Amino acid sequence: MLYANFAAYKKEFAGEEFQGSICENNFFGVLSTEGGLEKEKGEALLRKLASDIAEQKIEHLVDLDAYVTDFCKNENLPASFSFSCGYLTGEVFLLKTIGDGVVYVKRKHIFSNLLEKNLSASGYVENEDSFIFTTDSGSAGYKEALKKIIDKADPAEAAQALVPEIAQKDLKDRVALFVRFENKEPTLTEAEEHLVADPSASTIASQQISEHPNIFKEWLGKAKAELQGQDKKKKTTLILISIILVVFIWSVVLGYQRRTSATLDQRTQETKELVVEKLRQAEDVAFLNLARATALITEAKGDVAALKKELKGKKPNEIADLEKLVAEKEESVLKKEERSFEEYYDLSVEDRNAVGSRLYFDGENTVILDTQSGTAYLLSLSKKSLEKRNASEFRNGDLVVRSDDNIFVLKKGAGIFGIDTENKAKKVVENDKDWGDISAMVTYNKNLYLLDRTKGDVYKYVPAEQGFSEKSSYFKGQDNPNISGANSLAIDLSVHVGFPDAIAKFTSGQKEGFNPTFPEDDTNIIKIITNTDIEKIYAWDKKKSTLYVVNKSGVYERQVNSPIFGKGDDIEVFGANAYILKGSKIYRVSVD
Structure with missing residues (x-):
């Protein structure tokens, strides 16, 4: 207490x-x-x-x-x-x-x-x-x-x-x-330590016993002496009195146990009511304040965990029911969906030494970059057919894209290299000393777009006769917004810039009122995915094994969780599925 x-x-x-x-x-x-x-x-x-x-x-x-x-x-x-x-x-x-x-x-x-x-x-x-x-x-x-x-x-x-x-x-x-x-638990004598469980319930009984221990012993000794030499009637009377005394003392112990059990019942009921109320509040505020709803659910989890610890193995069914209630409400309020995964393709069947590190989707055509061998694998999702293109310039490459049957690889410190259908490779963009840390590269309408996370800019390269033009800022003519620290880029009719805990949207260089709210404060998004063929925006949090789903108006819709999301090296979305690259294998998870 x-x-x-x-x-x-x-x-x-x-x-x-x-x-x-x-x-x-x-x-x-x-x-x-x-x-x-x-x-x-x-x-x-x-x-x-x-x-x-x-x-x-x-x-x-x-x-x-x-x-x-x-x-x-x-x-x-x-x-x-x-x-x-x-x-x-x-x-x-x-x-x-x-x-x-x-x-x-x-x-x-x-x-x-x-x-x-x-x-x-x-x-x-x-x-x-x-x-x-x-x-x-x-x-x-x-x-x-x-x-x-x-x-x-x-x-x-x-x-x-x-x-x-x-x-x-x-x-x-x-x-x-x-x-x-x-x-401030009361200190009990050694003789009555077995009664300690809830001091408030045992204090009176323990005090009554501890105040007169010698009287009880003295009375028992006298009763034993009196029995010797007494007639049968007196012996019977004394025995009955002794039995009544034992029953009385025993009833005190049982009464204490009943009170202890009642206290545990009350404590369990109070926790249940508290948890139910917090879950109700979470449901009420989820639409307008998702972060608050998440905090309430976390509190409810803590309440159940504290009760479980306090009960020390008692009432396992009640605890299981509360844990199930919290888990179900968490899935409902935060719109969490657990999904299994399946192996979709194994590159090692075609090339036993293949190890993919980067993934890029151009429609149903998938590019997997093996930076160790300098090989770009082109996989058709509908036919499951595999094509290989190899260039020494692709070794130790950092980013890969595909556009108009050409595959482009950015190699930090060297520039951008392209390879065509005839397996001919050449440098298409020289290394730019003004580049900071290029963290993402995408194509749109045959143009190349690079995200510079340290300079806080998006560079645009237009196709030219010998490769691509000089870079220009996507925000040209506009006041450059602060996008330093961004880590990913996706383009449909607008440019979407991903941060660890946010997504920004720009149309014609102007920032829009687009601010998705994610359930947890410690969200760590490492990649966003969308294009003109995808109706949603997907945000990958590898640490949480989660793929968040946001509509194109910036409203959080749900989250899909799968163990493979926490193990993949890269991820893309096509149709109703997410495709996850891990080593030589590509796994598939339904996100519909």
Whole structure:
């Protein structure tokens, strides 16, 4: 069982500027206004809020959020007020901030800003967690002051230590409430350690037994002595009394077990309700705030994992049901689809030494570049027929494309080389000293387009008699947008530029309002895929073994997951399938 130790720092203000705190009925909060609220009324409001929340028996974050918001409106608080609060229900801490309200947390060695502005969150409290509820204007100096004193085990010491910090840094005075949770389990005697499971359930019984252990032993010894030499009637009476005593003691143990079981049942039910509520919220906000929906699902996973750890193998069916519920809702809300894969083609059947490294689709014609041998394999998807073109210039090549029956390979530091249907190779673009890091190359209408990730530009090369023209910027005549760090390029009627966590769209050099939102904050896209024959835009996150699907208006639609997505060397999409290159083999996954 966790107990709260708390202390508050505040400066008294005259007039109607109020700063106050409350710590009652497991409710912790601070309120500050710049005017319009006298001290007596402010303190009365905080006490009323704490009392009302306790009476409402609030158990879920959505209920606390709604109740606090309605309370502030109904009580007609001044327009410029800030509030931060927390309500402990069981071991779950429900948190809410309004205005400039902030909640800081320190767990083990990590100190961070957990919540601020108009937000809410919840999670399980652990032993020795420390929280600071305050109203902060965003001052870095104030956060540094709090971080410096939060290590103090006693909240009263922390509050006292804040006084010189505020004076030294010349910070604006504000209210701060320090709360530290500690596990103060009662120390039981060696004779009763077997009863320890939930101290709150066993305290009374253990205290009753431990207060009179010698009396019990003494009585048992006297009863044994009395039995000797007594007549049968008295012996029977004493035996019956002994049996009643044993039954009574046994019933205490069984009663404790029943209480423990009831506690576990209640804990399981509370977690189930909390998880269901978070999943419901995730479903509600998914369309407008996919990142928030993902965070709620992650919280629900954590709630189930914490319960599983707490139960220590008990109630396996209930845990399995909760895990299944979260997994199903995750697939539904985030539109996750798990797909199997199949081997589609093996180059080693035709050439046992073949090892592909790059893949490029030109319609149904697939080019696989083997940089070790300098071979470009041309595979027809419909006929599954294979053609080879070899050039020494292709060895150690970096990028490959196909256009008008010609195959082009960019070799960093050397230029771009082409090979025709007669297997004749030549340099078509000289190495350009102005190039930075060329991370992608595509063709469109027979033109070559190169993405320079360090220079933040897209170069366009037009076919000429002896190869290609000099480069020109795709953004020529326009203010070059900031596309530094981009890693991939795809063209249909517009130019799409891929970044690790975003996709930008340009038409005639002008950036469009195109900003797909992906489910996770740690998305790591390494390639985007689209063209005039593909109705969608596909984004490959190899680390997550995921292919995200976005429509051409920039709306996230779904994600397809397959183990092969995390192992491939390159990927392309044609028709209803994704094709993944891994060594000498090409695998296929349905993405329809």
